[in-house]
Structures are given as structure tokens and as C-alpha cells.
Amino acid sequence: MSVELGPAIPGPSALGGSPRRFVYLALTLAVTEFKLRFFGSALGYLWQLVRPLMLFGVLYLVFTQFVKVGGRVPFYPVVLLGNIVLFTFFQEGTGAVGSVVDRESLVRKIHFPRMAIPVSVVLTAGFNLVLNLCVVMIFALASGVHPRWSWLQAPVLVALLAVLVLGLAMLLSALYVRYRDIKPIWEVVLQALFYATPVIYAVEALGVSDRIRELIMMNPIAAILEQFRHAVIDPGAPTAAEAAGGTLHLLVPLGVLVAAFVVGYRVFDRAAPRIAEEL
Amino acid sequence: MSGVPAVSVEEVGKEFRLPHEQAHTLKERALHPFRRSGSDRLHALEDVSFAVAEGEFFGIVGRNGSGKSTLLKCLAGIYKVDRGRIRMRGRLSTFIELGVGFNPDLPARDNVMINGIMLGLSPKEALRRFDAIIAFAELEEFVDLKLKNYSSGMQVRLAFSVMSQVDADVLLIDEVLAVGDAAFQQKCFDVFQRMKDAGKTILFVTHDMAAVNRFCDRAVLLERGRVELIGPPDHVGARYLQRNFDREGAVVDGGEEGRVGDGTAEIVEAWFEADGVRTDVLPQGAECTVSVRVRVHREVAEPAIAVLLENERHDPLWAVSNEDGDAPSGLHAPGDEAVFSVTFRNVFAPGRIHVTPWMVHAGGAPIIDRRPRLAAAVVTAVHRSGGLVDLPCAMRYERGVREPA
Numbered sequence: 206m207s208v209e210l211g212p213a214i215p216g217p218s219a220l221g222g223s224p225r226r227f228v229y230l231a232l233t234l235a236v237t238e239f240k241l242r243f244f245g246s247a248l249g250y251l252w253q254l255v256r257p258l259m260l261f262g263v264l265y266l267v268f269t270q271f272v273k274v275g276g277r278v279p280f281y282p283v284v285l286l287g288n289i290v291l292f293t294f295f296q297e298g299t300g301a302v303g304s305v306v307d308r309e310s311l312v313r314k315i316h317f318p319r320m321a322i323p324v325s326v327v328l329t330a331g332f333n334l335v336l337n338l339c340v341v342m343i344f345a346l347a348s349g350v351h352p353r354w355s356w357l358q359a360p361v362l363v364a365l366l367a368v369l370v371l372g373l374a375m376l377l378s379a380l381y382v383r384y385r386d387i388k389p390i391w392e393v394v395l396q397a398l399f400y401a402t403p404v405i406y407a408v409e410a411l412g413v414s415d416r417i418r419e420l421i422m423m424n425p426i427a428a429i430l431e432q433f434r435h436a437v438i439d440p441g442a443p444t445a446a447e448a449a450g451g452t453l454h455l456l457v458p459l460g461v462l463v464a465a466f467v468v469g470y471r472v473f474d475r476a477a478p479r480i481a482e483e484l
Numbered sequence: 485m486s487g488v489p490a491v492s493v494e495e496v497g498k499e500f501r502l503p504h505e506q507a508h509t510l511k512e513r514a515l516h517p518f519r520r521s522g523s524d525r526l527h528a529l530e531d532v533s534f535a536v537a538e539g540e541f542f543g544i545v546g547r548n549g550s551g552k553s554t555l556l557k558c559l560a561g562i563y564k565v566d567r568g569r570i571r572m573r574g575r576l577s578t579f580i581e582l583g584v585g586f587n588p589d590l591p592a593r594d595n596v597m598i599n600g601i602m603l604g605l606s607p608k609e610a611l612r613r614f615d616a617i618i619a620f621a622e623l624e625e626f627v628d629l630k631l632k633n634y635s636s637g638m639q640v641r642l643a644f645s646v647m648s649q650v651d652a653d654v655l656l657i658d659e660v661l662a663v664g665d666a667a668f669q670q671k672c673f674d675v676f677q678r679m680k681d682a683g684k685t686i687l688f689v690t691h692d693m694a695a696v697n698r699f700c701d702r703a704v705l706l707e708r709g710r711v712e713l714i715g716p717p718d719h720v721g722a723r724y725l726q727r728n729f730d731r732e733g734a735v736v737d738g739g740e741e742g743r744v745g746d747g748t749a750e751i752v753e754a755w756f757e758a759d760g761v762r763t764d765v766l767p768q769g770a771e772c773t774v775s776v777r778v779r780v781h782r783e784v785a786e787p788a789i790a791v792l793l794e795n796e797r798h799d800p801l802w803a804v805s806n807e808d809g810d811a812p813s814g815l816h817a818p819g820d821e822a823v824f825s826v827t828f829r830n831v832f833a834p835g836r837i838h839v840t841p842w843m844v845h846a847g848g849a850p851i852i853d854r855r856p857r858l859a860a861a862v863v864t865a866v867h868r869s870g871g872l873v874d875l876p877c878a879m880r881y882e883r884g885v886r887e888p889a
Contacts, residue, residue: 215561216561217562217564237594310585311602312562314580315560315578481557482500
């Protein structure tokens, strides 16, 4: 036995194997999911664009005609649409909660890096986000928003949001394998977050105390949305730092974001080797 | 073959926790935070070791629950081994199921790509082999048809075609692949054989002993998670069949139903032996014995005793009496006991055989005791002829021989 046999096979893991294969798998799963999303519907991909627009239409009608929230916010329609699109990404990406369980047939039949599954869900949501952001941009230009250099912040903000979403997707999908009540709980949390985050309102126009405003801005999604509004749509809107009451206050949402990613990764990584057995 | 194994399984152990009550919900956890839900440990694999040489076609056989599927999943890297390690040389491909990742709502084109990538091809490789895959599956006209509109046969063909185009050095193949009609099975094995000829190492999990015998160079028999035997396929196959029927052979009617006789003597028991040992399993080709014990109650002279062997469909296979051979019974006094034994070369086709012993007065009537289907045994063989017996034979085939004009 002179020739080396090589190391022991590692068994299933979160990332394992070649990075290239990880990318292929995550992309393949994401593209397939994307293709299937509106399979069989007459409008096909167009639904991807129409859906947030319809939600926008409903909310716009309600919050400008009946509940006068948007009245004092400049560019309110564009702000509303942008917020909806970003929040939809958060919602779709963290919808990965059931993804590992749904992909049971793959998990139990072939060896592949388990993390490709939640990553693929976030990727699919990301494709939609990119499409939707194009609509937002067109809408913004049509509404009289002028292109500015600060638009370059948008990719960074989206990336930050993606990190948060990915962390939560990993955390939730790994926990869901063992605890099936994660899903309904998360649905309720999403609902609550939708209103706790300045999506349909602007945080500075809320007329609440500074304390409450700062509390709202501890939410990383709120900080990202707020900064997005300032950088992309309305330069007159407060920056995230201003809304949070000081740059130092932004450490809280940033901490939450990093913690979500780190905890999510660690939980998924620890669960990965046993996922096939526990399904 | 080089001296270095392509696959080396070293003292592998795998346990599963089988919780009595699966605490699946948070509420249960919250309400009973300290209750340890009891769990059994199932030792699916214990101390399993073997090595497979490069280019070898290696069978993994065992009964249901013997751990063969668990072993396959450990080899495939789907389960993590708890003890020991598995080492491998080269690229591995696993075929536990055909068409992993197939989606009925997508056309064949997309499915081939998805499946190929799942099985380890890069998108570029998958694209390059796409035509070959479709050609092999003979589905050129249906490339853009959605998979759900395919017949199940077409789906299998497509999936199998993808598999045959995946290149790996070590292949893990589960038996589920070899389902389907005989022609498809043959095609499967043709592909396996071609892969083997190309120097690939193949690990094949099955409980089809005929396939093991035909294709495998060696095989391992697992029993309750342990290695029972590693060796040539016919040895492993024989042991497997013996294991399989050990507990089933003894099923008997008891010989009471339809029992007739005048009570002069009684047939106490009947049994089979193989290689001199009482058994319920008779390997085909072995020296076997069927024996009958009688107890005499009234004096009787020169009774005849016979045994009839039948298969499960009541086809008579063979009947023989002591008068056929040189085994006269003589004069019996009350209380005498005697054993009549017939030893034969077991040529019977695999399946269950029953013995019906009977004893008659000299001259053929009346019947002293007849106990239909008193005992049974299972004939095991690695191949099945389809007839009632498998006779040893010689054969030849001459070409170019014309009927004399």
C-alpha cells in the first residue's frame, strides 16, 4: 500500500466539497425555482413585476386617501414602492424556512452541500429583487427623482439586507427540521415586522417621541430602508444615522444584522451533518 | 488492478436515535423542559470493514433492515458515520434514485441539466453531453415536452441516460435502478458492465442474488449491521439465501389434514438434512436427505414406506419407496421404531418443498399411516430455471451443420 488512499470522506456538511459545485447547485436550484414560480400563468414573469405593483396600488390608495400617512412625505409613491420591493425580498428570502424540509428528496438522495438550499432561495428572491428594483428606478425617474451619485449606495444597502436575509434563512431552515412550529411563528413575526418597519410610513413623519423612533431604528431593515430612501429617492429625507439619533446608534442594527448571520451560519453548520437523518 | 483499494471502509459504525416520542414542537419542549424523551439506539452498522479494489464490481447484499441502505448512504456521504471512516479514491457518483431533482413541470431539456448538475456535472459538461443523453434515451422528438407529459417509461429512460453520461471513478448504485422490465434491466446492466470495462469501481446494493452472481466479482453480506461474510458472489448468495429462509423453512401443515391410516404404526416425524445436518434450507446441488421416523404399535411384516416431494403448488416432484431400492423393512414388533432415509442430489428448482411420507402394508394396501405435507424445507439457488428441476447438463451448439441430404 504505497499509494495514498486519501482522507476519510467527510460526510454531509453545510458547505463541503468544491466551492464551484456549491455555486452550480445553488444557482441551478435558484433558476429552476424562479422558472417555476409563475409556471402556467398567462402573464408568466410579468407577475413578478405586477404583484408588488398591485400591493403598492392597494397600500397607496389606503394610505393617501383614507389614512393620511403619506401626505407629508415627499415622493411618497416612490418611497412606498421601494420599501415594498425591499421588504418583499426580506419576506421571500426568509421564506426559506421550509426549504430544507421541502427538498427532502434531494437531501436524502444525493450528497451535496446542504447550504445550497437556503442560499438558492435567497438567490431566487434576489432575482426578483433586481427585476423589481428596475421598476422602482423607472418609477422614480418618472416621478421626477434625479439620478445622483448616492445611488451607488443602493447595491451596498441591498447587499447588507441580503446578509441579514441569508442569516435568517439559514437559521430558520435549520431549526424547522426539528421544530415544525417555526413556520407559523415566523409568519406572524413577518406580519409584525411589516408594521414595525417604516414601510408604509416615514419614521420621522410619525410624530412619536425620539425614544420610540430610536427603538424603531434598531431594526436593521428599518435602517436599510431609511438609508435607501435618503440615498436613492429623497435627499431631503433623514439618513439612517439621523433617524436613529446618531451614527453610534447604528451599531445596534448592524450588530443585529451580523449576529443574525453568524448565528444562522453556526446553527446551520452544526445541523447540516444530521439533516438527512432527522427529516 | 493496483494493490490500493478504491474504496476502503474501516470499522464503520452508525447509530440512529429512535425517540419514543418525537418532541417536534416548541410547545412540547416548553411544557416539559426537563423530560428526557426516552430513545432507543438502533445500531444500524457496527464495525463494518471491507476494501474494494479498483475496477471491481462489488455487491452489498443483506436482508431488509440489515443495514445495506444505511451503508450506501454513508458511502454516498448522505449520512455521517459515527465511528470509523470511509476512504475513497477518485470522483464518486451516487445513484440511489433515478432522476434526482426532476421536476414534472419543466421540459426534458431543463431536467437533464438539473439532474446532470445534481449528479456532479458542471453546467458546461451537462450542456456538452446533452445531445448524447437525449440520443441515448431515444427522445430527440420530445426534448421540449414537459416531463409530466412523458410516460413513466420515457422518464426512466431519460433519467437513466443522464446517469450513464456521468463520469465518475466510483459508482454507488442502489437496487431501485434495476427495476422495470427485463429489457430495461438488461440495458442497465449493459451500462454497468461498460462502466466496469472502463475501469470504474462499482458498488452495487441489492437483494437480487441472480444479479450479484452475474455481475459482481465479490460481495459482502450484511446481517443486523455487521459483516457476516465477504467473498465470491456464489458463497455470499448461498449464505444470504440460507439466512433468509432460516426462520421460514419450518412452516408446515403438520401432516394432520388429510391424514389416513389403520393405526398399525404411526409416522412420528419427517425432516430434511443437508450435508448431514438437520435443516430447513437445502442448497441446490448439495447432498440432501429426507428422513421419516415410524413407531410400530402392532406387529407387521414387510410394510412399504415411501416419501413424496411436492412443491408449493402441489406439483409432485418425486416419489420414492423403500421397495425401489435395497432397503427392506422386515418384521416389526410393537414398540419398534425405525427411520427411513433417502439421500439424493438436490436438483430441485428453488422454492419450498414439502414431504408427504406414508407407510402401507405389504402388497400396497391398506395404508398404515399417511401424513400429507408433514415437513417442509426451502431449496435455495442463485439462479432459477423456471422448471421444476435444474438438472446438471452439458450442452453444445454447432454452427454450419446441415441436415444430411
